[in-house]
Amino acid sequence: TQSTRPQRLLNAVQKNATRGDPRSVVKAIDDFCRHKEWAMNVGDEKGCILDSVVSEINPAAVLELGTYCGYSTVRIARLLPPHAKLITLEFNPDFAAIARQVIAWAGLEEKVQLVEGASGDWIPKMKEQFGITTFDLVFLDHWKDRYLPDTKLMEECGLLRKGSVLLADNVICPGTPDYLEYIRSSPRYESRYFKSHLEYTKVEDGLEKSVFKG
Ligand SMILES: CCCNc1ncnc2c1ncn2[C@@H]1O[C@H](/C=C/CNC(=O)c2cc(-c3ccc(F)cc3)cc(O)c2O)[C@@H](O)[C@H]1O
Numbered sequence: 271t272q273s274t275r276p277q278r279l280l281n282a283v284q285k286n287a288t289r290g291d292p293r294s295v296v297k298a299i300d301d302f303c304r305h306k307e308w309a310m311n312v313g314d315e316k317g318c319i320l321d322s323v324v325s326e327i328n329p330a331a332v333l334e335l336g337t338y339c340g341y342s343t344v345r346i347a348r349l350l351p352p353h354a355k356l357i358t359l360e361f362n363p364d365f366a367a368i369a370r371q372v373i374a375w376a377g378l379e380e381k382v383q384l385v386e387g388a389s390g391d392w393i394p395k396m397k398e399q400f401g402i403t404t405f406d407l408v409f410l411d412h413w414k415d416r417y418l419p420d421t422k423l424m425e426e427c428g429l430l431r432k433g434s435v436l437l438a439d440n441v442i443c444p445g446t447p448d449y450l451e452y453i454r455s456s457p458r459y460e461s462r463y464f465k466s467h468l469e470y471t472k473v474e475d476g477l478e479k480s481v482f483k484g
């Protein structure tokens with residue numbers, strides 16, 4: 271049977287990266303996507319911005335919306351302090367299965383909880399299911415028309431505290447116009463745009479970092 275792109279990406283990780291070495295897993299995926307097959311990972315250029323935001327916050331509780339193959343999951347989890355937790359939501363079972371293996375190859379299973387399901391169903395259950403009070407960082411990288419409804423849902427569910435950071439991928443390409451409009455005009459957020467490029471290309475894209483004011 272024909273392999274899928276995520277399966278070929280996983281094969282590249284297992285062939286070229288060292289087990290237990292997250293940096294080599296990130297590099298193997300970036301090499302694969304740059305030289306073999308493009309895939310919608312946040313990538314190395316925007317990934318460095320993501321790294322700096324994670325390192326600045328040093329979060330204890332992180333939520334990622336849209337795991338895909340686990341590239342940004344590994345990027346974030348490799349920087350987390352001991353006992354910090356990253357919960358990542360992925361509703362496509364095939365992508366979730368690949369991501370689990372990528373995360374395992376990086377040796378980061380202890381820090382990551384991959385939850386198979388839709389953000390809309392799981393955000394309201396975060397407190398009761400995972401003992402989360404609030405998230406220090408949320409990385410939004412799922413369907414672009416879901417950034418805004420899920421942000422409003424996180425507000426309603428009390429998952430954001432004064433100082434919580436939302437970091438959104440693709441605010442230019444493919445674009446998240448309704449989310450940008452909301453977050454930049456809301457008095458409850460301080461937003462800043464980090465100009466960059468669409469992963470593995472010269473096309474403009476960027477990350478929007480928004481701090482919740484409570
Ligand atoms: C019920 C839907 C909303 N809730 C959800 N809950 C959990 N997981 C969800 C999800 N939505 C989507 N997902 C998952 O997130 C992932 C979706 C990501 C969508 N990302 C993009 O479309 C994207 C697309 C591009 C892109 C840019 C230019 C181009 F020409 C082609 C593509 C670049 C990116 O960086 C992207 O992130 C998948 O794994 C999907 O199964």
Ligand SMILES: [Mg+2]
Pocket residue numbers: 310311312411439440
């Ligand atoms: Mg993206």
